[in-house]
Amino acid sequence: MAHKHRIIYNGSHFPFLGELSKFFVTGGLFRQLRGELVDRLLTWRQRPRSSLKAYLRLVNLELTNYCNQRCRYCATGLNNNKRPRGKLDLATFKRVAADLPPTAALFFAGFGEPFLHEQLEEFLEYAAVSRLAARLDIYSNFGPPSEERIRHLLDQRFRRLIITLDSLDRQTFIEQKGVDEFEKVFNNIKVLADEVKKRKRLSQHIIVQMIVTKKTLDERQKFIETITALNLEPRLKKLNVHSPRLDENKIREFEVPELSRYSHQGYSRRCEWLWGGLQVYWNGDVSICCQDPTGLSTYGNVLQASPMDLLNSDAGRCEFRRQYFEDPGQIAICRTCDIA
Numbered sequence: 001m002a003h004k005h006r007i008i009y010n011g012s013h014f015p016f017l018g019e020l021s022k023f024f025v026t027g028g029l030f031r032q033l034r035g036e037l038v039d040r041l042l043t044w045r046q047r048p049r050s051s052l053k054a055y056l057r058l059v060n061l062e063l064t065n066y067c068n069q070r071c072r073y074c075a076t077g078l079n080n081n082k083r084p085r086g087k088l089d090l091a092t093f094k095r096v097a098a099d100l101p102p103t104a105a106l107f108f109a110g111f112g113e114p115f116l117h118e119q120l121e122e123f124l125e126y127a128a129v130s131r132l133a134a135r136l137d138i139y140s141n142f143g144p145p146s147e148e149r150i151r152h153l154l155d156q157r158f159r160r161l162i163i164t165l166d167s168l169d170r171q172t173f174i175e176q177k178g179v180d181e182f183e184k185v186f187n188n189i190k191v192l193a194d195e196v197k198k199r200k201r202l203s204q205h206i207i208v209q210m211i212v213t214k215k216t217l218d219e220r221q222k223f224i225e226t227i228t229a230l231n232l233e234p235r236l237k238k239l240n241v242h243s244p245r246l247d248e249n250k251i252r253e254f255e256v257p258e259l260s261r262y263s264h265q266g267y268s269r270r271c272e273w274l275w276g277g278l279q280v281y282w283n284g285d286v287s288i289c290c291q292d293p294t295g296l297s298t299y300g301n302v303l304q305a306s307p308m309d310l311l312n313s314d315a316g317r318c319e320f321r322r323q324y325f326e327d328p329g330q331i332a333i334c335r336t337c338d339i340a
Contacts, residue, residue, distance in 0.1 A: 031103070035101070035276065038055075038275070039274075039275040043269070044270075054275045054276060055104075055308075056101075057105060057272070058105050060279045062280065062281045062282045063088045063110060063282065065081065067112045068141065068181070069141050073213075075293035080294070083281065086283055087116075088283075090123065092280075092284045097130045106136045107136075107137050108138045110279075115144040124156040134159060138162070140161065141185065142185050142188045147188075151195050153195075154196070157203070160204065163192075165210055165223075166211050168223055172215050176211075176215060176254075193230035193231060197231060207234075207235050208235070211237045211238075212238060239254055239255055239259075239260075267327075269324065271324070273289035273290075274321055278310065284303040285300070285301050286300050286301065288333070291336075299317055300316060300317070324340075
C-alpha cells in the first residue's frame with residue numbers, strides 16, 4: 001500500500017532535540033538561556049524597561065527590499081511599501097553580528113529577495129566566521145539565482161533554505177505572484193534537488209513551501225508528493241493576510257477561513273519579539289519585528305546605536321513595550337498580528 005503523505009503546516013512540530021544539540025555545539029548556551037529567561041521574566045512582569053539585560057535571540061535581516069515577484073498579499077509586491085529601495089552593506093551586517101550570540105536565530109528575509117543581493121554569499125561567509133551559521137535561515141522565492149550560483153550554494157554554511165513556490169500550476173502561480181516565473185523557479189528547484197542528490201551528506205535543511213490560499217487549496221497533496229519526489233522537504237504554510245497592508249478584499253480573495261492564522265480571541269501580551277527580537281532593514285533602521293514591512297514602528301538605526309542598546313534601553317523601544325503591555329490593540333502591527 002502506498003504511503004499517504006501527511007499534510008503538515010509549519011509550526012505543527014518543533015525539532016527540540018536538534019535545536020538543543022546545536023546550543024551545545026555552537027557555544028553561548030548560558031548567554032542564550034540567560035537572555036531567554038530575562039526575556040520571559042520581563043514579558044511576564046510586563047516591564048517596558050529594566051536594569052536586567054536581555055540578549056538578542058531573533059533577528060530578521062533585510063538584505064534588500066527589491067523583489068523580482070509581485071505577490072498579491074505582500075507589501076513589496078503590491079507596491080505600497082514606500083520605504084526607499086536599497087541593499088544592505090557588509091559593514092551594517094557586521095555591526096549587527098557583533099551583538100549576536102551563536103545561538104541567536106538569524107533570518108535572511110526582510111521584505112525583498114535575498115538572491116537579488118550580489119553579496120549574499122559574502123554575508124553567508126561572514127556569518128560562518130562569526131559562528132552564526134548554525135541558526136541562519138534564508139527565505140527566497142528562488143527566481144533570481146543562476147544555475148552556477150545554485151550549484152555552489154550548498155558549499156555555504158547555513159541552517160535552512162526556505163523556498164516559496166506557492167503553486168504547481170503556472171496560471172495560478174501568475175495570479176498569486178504577479179509574474180510569469182513558474183518554469184524558472186521550478187527548474188531552479190530541480191537544479192538544487194540534483195545538487196542535493198550528488199552530495200553524500202547535507203548539513204543544510206532544504207524546505208519548499210506552498211502558502212495555502214483559496215486558489216491552491218486543492219493542490220496540497222500533489223504539492224507534497226511532487227516536492228517529496230525531489231527528495232526535498234515540502235511544507236504548507238497558512239496565509240497571514242491580516243496586516244496593515246491589506247484590505248478586506250484581499251483577505252476575502254485569498255484567505256481560507258478555516259486555515260486562518262488569525263483568530264482574535266484577545267491579546268496574549270507574550271510576544272517573544274518584545275524583549276528578544278529585532279527587525280533590521282537594509283539601511284540599518286530597526287523596528288520591533290517582521291510584521292512591520294512598511295516601517296510603521298521604526299525607532300532607531302544600528303549605525304547610530306548598538307543593537308543591544310536598541311533592544312534594551314532605547315526610548316522608542318521602551319515606549320513601544322509600554323503601549324503593548326497597556327493595550328496591543330492601539331498598535332497597528334500588533335492589532336492585526338496572530339501572536340500579539
